[in-house]
Amino acid sequence: MASYTLPKISDRRRWINVATKRIIGAGGVAVIAAILLIMGYLFWVILPIFESATMERLAVHQGLPIDVLAIDSDDSFETVTLIRANGAVEFRSAATLDVVNQITVSSSSWVEAKRVFPLTDTYVVRDTNDQLSFFRVTHQVRYIDLERSLIQRVERLFEASSFQLPENTEHFDAFRSDEDLRIVARTIDGTIHLVEFEEVEDDFELEFPDENDITGPQGDYYTFFGPRGRFLYDVDRKSGAFRLLLVPSVMRPRIVQTASFANQGEFPTVITPLLGRHSLMVGHDSGMVVQWSLTSSASGSILRPIRSMSFEEPIATLVSEHRRKGFAAISKERTAFLAYTTSNRVLAEIELDKPPQLVAFSPRADRLLTYNGSTLSVIGIENAHPELSWRALWGKVWYEGYEEPIYSWQSSSADTDFEPKFSLTPLLFGTLKAAFYAMIFAIPLAVAGAIYTANFMSAGMRAWVKPGIEIMAALPTVILGFLAGLWLAPIVEDHLTSVLLCFIFLPIGILLFATLWSRLPSRVINSCDGWSAAILIPVLVLLGWLTLSFDQTLANLLFDGDAKSWVYTTVGLEYDQRNALIIGIAMGLAVIPTIFSIAEDAIYGVPQHLVHGSLALGATRWQTLVRVVLLTASPGIFSAIMIGFGRAVGETMIVLMATGNTPIMDLNLFQGMRTFAANIAVEMPESEANSSHFRILFLTALVLFLITFIFNTAAEIVRNRLRTRYGNL
């Protein structure tokens, strides 16, 4: 019996097989890995947002002087600054609290030291003679022989001149802006002494002030300046009764509000302004801390309670952060709580050894210093993103200065005391609004176009039309956006009447023309069978041109001469030049090729034997289209729409250039919006790395990713169900 062996596979072929398998496998794995890596990176950046804050006692230093009036530290917490009653400013190493430098500023003794509002480096001190002196403390980094060293300087301002407080001054406050210095002093008999030095420079002497005395109620009052030094709070420490004064100039103060901080009959225990002094935090024995904010009302700005937080222990001290709207509350039971206003969160707490005399945040709010006659505790704080919470990101938040809780995205401002508004809702709204109007424009055109092209167009014309529309997808969206924002938007604004009427006239025109066309002799109709769409082009161009050229006539006829003002006065809609109408058209054009191409493939791919089966049963072309073709192609058409929607949601350049990027929540067709994608593009370059703002932008990227992921997954599920039901394709 002859033995027979199958030929072995050649080495070369085996090698090619193995290599192909490996390369393809590696490619697939690499794609998945890349997506996971992007996801992972997004999560890695976002994760710190959700880390909870911690407070931890780092050190307790004994043996400090007992005459400290104020504590401060430098930005990087290398030096602790003590302002002492003996007229000296002492700098101590933050680590050991050894004295590194001591500068005697004055030979007289001080009784009180406080910061000059709203500066962070300037102090005003009151000496035993009721003289107010001003000085600035600076920390400078120097490199001497490549060795880093911190140089502390104390600089007397105003040529070391001082200001004499009136006799029996109980309380004073100072405000300094670029051009003026304001001082308020309240005496025991209730007189409020207002002083203003205008156009004063650091090296000017304090002389020739404007001075004005007004009378107020007697009592233990706490009087201090409000925002920009143009407001004055005058608060009775005992009863919580307060007066709010508007001080455009010290000569013309005006009382705008008289009310009380008392909460259901309970008097406040402590009142502290937040950063910027737009709000006051009012603490109570019940453990409630109420935030009162200057909000605009019919009679001007007044203080209103906008938020309250409960700490469940009587509040003894409140101290606010220097750069954010956070604060620490220290209870009479010696618990220090860390809290944040915008997000309405109590973040962390720690027990203190003794009730502190002085409490201060470090400038970056990463340390809390508590001083209690000779003892200084340093509490370390990890609290990078207190302003974020689920509610602050998605819900309505009552921000400082607003009349009511709102959804708002306003991430930055020129002011340092600005409260960032990080509500993602307006951006989500804008994203969906832009996509919605784009889809309203795109779906009818793209799907109807696909139906016509696949079913009725001659093969010759289809061979031109389909690739033509698909090439539109390759058009850079920056060009579309640029044209939409700079060319289309002004045209639409100038010819609003005719643009709106085009949406009515063109469809009517098409129907009228079709009716006329069907009345023509069949010889004419048959001669351009399948090309009849081409004949529509001149008709549409002519109709559009006619509508545009009779814009003014039509406007006079329908809209009293001006559609824009008619829309505003009659319909009550405001008109922005860059609005959802422009986006609908421009982004609609951008997604039409995607929808058209996929839908056309689906419709064209409906097997001819199904179409013939239907026609053979006596169905008309229209019946066959509706009952068989569209039904069978429905999974594909649905996918096309969802992919188009995904594209519209993620589209960046068009919305960036043609929406105006105003993060407002208004469905109005004539107003703009800001989308997630545009927001990331606009703000990422100016966002400080690892700041809350930075991480929120990454969060929006993740949200955007999730939206597309959810929509695509839902679309895929629906498509699969449709396909098992209708598809034998």
Added chain:
Amino acid sequence: MTIENRDGDSMNTTNVAIEVPVPQSAVEVAPAPHEWRDEDICIEVSDLSLAYGETAALTNISMQVVRQRVTALIGPSGCGKSTLLRCFNRMNDLIDSVRISGRIELNGMEIHAPTVDVAQLRRRVGMVFQRPNPFPKSIYENVAYGVRLQGRIPKSELDDRVEWALKNAALWEEVRDRLNESALGMSGGQQQRLVIARAIAIQPDVLLLDEPASALDPISTSKIEELIHQLKTDYTILIVTHNMQQAARVSDYTGFLYLGNLVEYDTTNIIFTNPTQKQTEDYITGRYG
């Protein structure tokens, strides 16, 4: 066995000695063409020529199709038999480059007349294709499809119609419990019978069967053939087939087409036992095809 024909005449049936076995139910004598009376004629084709662009597909075809009989069209591939079949319900209109001359009269009415509504014509002339083509809908909806096209109809009436059609297509017993399941889950033979049920649900006069069993297995094929026998009592059936045994088994008359010409047209008996044309004999005996 005696069968009543339309006119009430009774005809004696005799066994016909042809080589292929014929089901008993089909045994009857079809009248020879010279015995046809005018009222027996359902479709009359005269001088029909058809060309795809410059290529002639059918040349001067003239024939008559007898009412309530099965007429088979046979011939080698590309001879034009399917094209001819598709002329009867004007399915060739769907092809852009087709040119047709000559006349086709259905019950004395010219089907190419400009006043004819093609959709109405196709309701009278149903068609079943080579590949089963049920719609991606339920079994019920497939059968109801053609009925619904003609306008709204009460649900009970529609139910009755669907049941009637499925029974007539010998499918009712198999599907009565799963009418709402997708038709795509049926076997090929069931699908083809479903398509036939769909066609007869609108009660056409004529049924065109374009190689209805060519994609099916032998068992399904025999079911379809049995069905054709049953259906001819109500319908005029034209069948195109490649399978000569099938033509012999199911048809009363057979036309042989070759290169677009109707070479010979007579009773099936004559065509298969005693053709007058040499070409026919050559084809039947398998010399070419």
